[in-house]
Amino acid sequence: MKDTLNYLFTGNNLTQEQARDVLTQIAEGKYTDAEIAAFLTVYRMRLVKAEELIGFREALLDLCVKVDFSEFDTIDVVGTGGDGKNTFNISTASCFVIAGAGYKVTKHGNYGLSSVSGASNMFEYFGYKFSNDVDKLRREVDEIGICFFHAPLFHPAMKNVGPVRRALKVRTLFNMMGPIINPCSPKNQLVGVSDLQIMDLYNQVFKDGDQSYMLVHALDGYDEVSLTGDTRYIDNGMEDNLSPDDFGFSVLTPEELSGGATIEDAAAIFKNIMNATATEAQMNVVIANAALAIKCMHPGKTLSDCVAEANESLKGKKALAVFTKLMNSN
Incomplete structure (x- = not known):
């Protein structure tokens, strides 16, 4: 997380894959509350980019309780x-x-x-x-x-x-x-x-x-x-x-x-x-x-x-x- 934060604090954006990986690790409990708070603060200071949002979305859908209702419209x-x-x-x-x-x-x-x-x-x-x-x-x-x-x-x-x-x-x-x-x-x-x-x-x-x-x-x-x-x-x-x-x-x-x-x-x-x-x-x-x-x-x-x-x-x-x-x- 330290490397990710330094990368973000210098004005960089995450790729879709990086975004998916970091959110997966957050969800798996690998970071402290302070680290998570610092990460979330980045996205209070600037709007999330589309590539990042897509990666975050992929992570949460991968980790969610799956529901297959494909037979319904x-x-x-x-x-x-x-x-x-x-x-x-x-x-x-x-x-x-x-x-x-x-x-x-x-x-x-x-x-x-x-x-x-x-x-x-x-x-x-x-x-x-x-x-x-x-x-x-x-x-x-x-x-x-x-x-x-x-x-x-x-x-x-x-x-x-x-x-x-x-x-x-x-x-x-x-x-x-x-x-x-x-x-x-x-x-x-x-x-x-x-x-x-x-x-x-x-x-x-x-x-x-x-x-x-x-x-x-x-x-x-x-x-x-x-x-x-x-x-x-x-x-x-x-x-x-x-x-x-x-x-x-x-x-x-x-x-x-x-x-x-x-x-x-x-x-x-x-x-x-x-x-x-x-x-x-x-x-x-x-x-x-x-x-x-x-x-x-x-x-x-x-x-x-x-x-x-x-x-x-x-x-x-x-x-x-x-x-x-x-x-x-x-």
Whole structure:
């Protein structure tokens, strides 16, 4: 690690192979907390390079609990976090809308970082039992249309960096890893990013892979389609903007997307959305994100058709049926 740190401190970047090797050694517990903290500090001082991120990703996927769901055409919808907006659980709610529309969702997530409530907080609050039993998860995807991968159960190697991350109390390199290390490597992925630099970085990671992907960034800072203004997106390498009007919706205010002050607040909003009794703003932003996910899976569909599918899933209580069945299956 001393040699690696000296190499990085003098302005050098790691190759893909070097990045994979050093992260593997960190995960295997070969370095002290002080050495790990110094290493992570490098990536607070500068943005990780694409080659490094690809190597880090390879290491964590090599070490994770493997899940082979290749028989399903699945999608994950996830945000990088770090936008500081404290929105309600838009991505998680959209996953149930997508499943309600008849698609297969393999959601990967963790507890909240930049908001009161992350995906794991919601699943746990409503009684979902976290598990890495692949047979259980396969049944959920097959019979219900959705399952959830609680990140710590699938990435045991991360436990060696946990104490360091908690002690540092700042975002680290590992916060960028979550959206790109889904243990089943879904065939489709919609990823929300908190800034355009990270969007470009993720595009470099995804573009040479075999996933169908879409990256989104609301230009006023949200890591998802917020409908508070225009959204920049990259769809399998093609880049453009979408306005709220493109979805058929009006512009929202930031206040309308608030997740509240507690997990209970966020859960109340989430439950109202599932029951289609939430505010129009709350439902519309979920529908918009679900619609883009459907379009990611089926590029030939028009956005308006995808919005119609998502709208029918939510307001026709299909998303609620999926949600209820999953929570009652544990």
